Amino acid sequence: MGSRPALALLDILRGEGVDRVFGNPGTTELPFLAALSETEDAPEYVLGVHEGAVVSMADGYARGTGRPAFVSLHIAAGLANGLIGLLNARRSRTPLVVTAGQQDRRHLQQDPMLAGDLTGLAAPVVKAAYDIRHAHDLPLALRRAFALAVRPPAGPVFLSLPMDLLAEDTEIEVPARTPAPAQGPAPGLERAALLLGDAARPAIVAGDGVGREDALGALVRTAEACGATVHHQPMSDGLNFPTTHPLYAGMLPPRHDGIRSALAAYDTVLIAGTHAFTPHHYTPGPALPPGLTVVQLDSDPDEIGRNFPADAGLVGALGPSLHRLATLLADRVPEHTAKSRLQRAGERHAVDRDRAEAAARAAYSPAPLAPWAAAHAVAAGLPPGAVVVEEAITVGLLLRRMVRLERPGSYTHTVGGGLGWGIGAAVGRALAEPGRPVVAVLGDGGTLFGLQGLWSAARQAVPVLFVVMGNGAYRTLQDTYEAMGGKGVCPGTDLGQLDFTRAAGFFGVDAVRAESAAHLRELVRGAGHLRGPLLVDVPLRA
Incomplete structure (x- = not known):
């Protein structure tokens, strides 16, 4: 049975499990909006007042x-x-299907107002871009877009939809959805178990693929089966290993020299679901120390051997692969060996954590706060089950060392680098999981890029705690400038002290200023009881 193009679009959205449309409309989206208004079970339209949000x-x-x-x-x-949002999604491997209305095809050759090369514009930051020219092509292209968006490596897919195409009075067939086949365990796990099982000093790098594929529990089993110390990948986008676990040794730094130094203590490493150790600042030399035996596991075959050679390269679903590898390792590594390694690692890591905790607590004071104290106050105040959405740059690095999180999905970041992501991402996360407290930890610079997201937070009445760390500068630039030997004041990096409580009030969001580290901790502790958004302005010391 056929449907009009706009209604066929809605049929496919329902079939793909879409219950919300995130958008900011214009004239070219009116046929789609009309279809939404005519359909009783249509997805909810979530309005944003800027496309970044x-x-x-x-x-x-x-x-x-x-x-x-x-x-x-x-x-x-x-x-x-x-x-910018699409660039972040592409680099963070977030599956999105994105459409934009194109001008009416009947006058495109006349260069009408607002028209442009939409697919050319989108192509560099999406997995694929489709220019839909005929109504009968729309259903097939949409099905293809949803399938491609989740196929490793996941990411955004774009479709250009001419305004008049959606308004056509024509019947088109909607093809049935074909469920994607599940990926199984990787071949070659026996060799991987041999290499890891024979290691004297094994380590694991927990990549973001672990969190995306819900394989955190499987990685814990694997680490415990051989007593391997675990590091998060540099600037990880999520929680891929419990930070409370005795084997957890923190995040690798986003520089090749730092990664090389950290991994020099080991003779064998399993690199699971990690995108090629993408560095931030250049340092000479490779990421991996010489002589290190490397086992690399990923669901994306393009990652294997991409930036470093692997002694064993494995392609398969991370969860099933890691569960199988854990079983093989348990048969190969004596239980007392694995437990002894776990105990020794736990003792070392406990000393490091206690030292960091003591330093942060010693820095507690009235506002303005020391960055260490602010990070500790947030981490210490997090209510059970909370989700941290972090776009705090310099304070975020400190927060990663402080948080004690175990639940999958409880830490969210974007390695994409496009500022302004945090506010909108926190709103979306709260809509997705209404039972979980959401605490967005934001830098003042990033907050300025994404302020319009507060309008949607107020409109949707999401119970999100927005914590804005105000150091009055692009601090990471100033720090890097000094590290590079820069002289004097780095130009273009000073924001001055800003009152974000006033900005929140403009958008209809309640706000308060943190008076001390203890006050900040209590505000964060109350995040689980919010009934709407609350912004906390946190003045930091220079």
């Missing part, structure tokens, strides 16, 4: 639901505003 909300929603989120943007200008 729209895409960020969809990003957070997709991560919280585990399904592709659907985004509707307006023509070339709206797509251009959303490109």
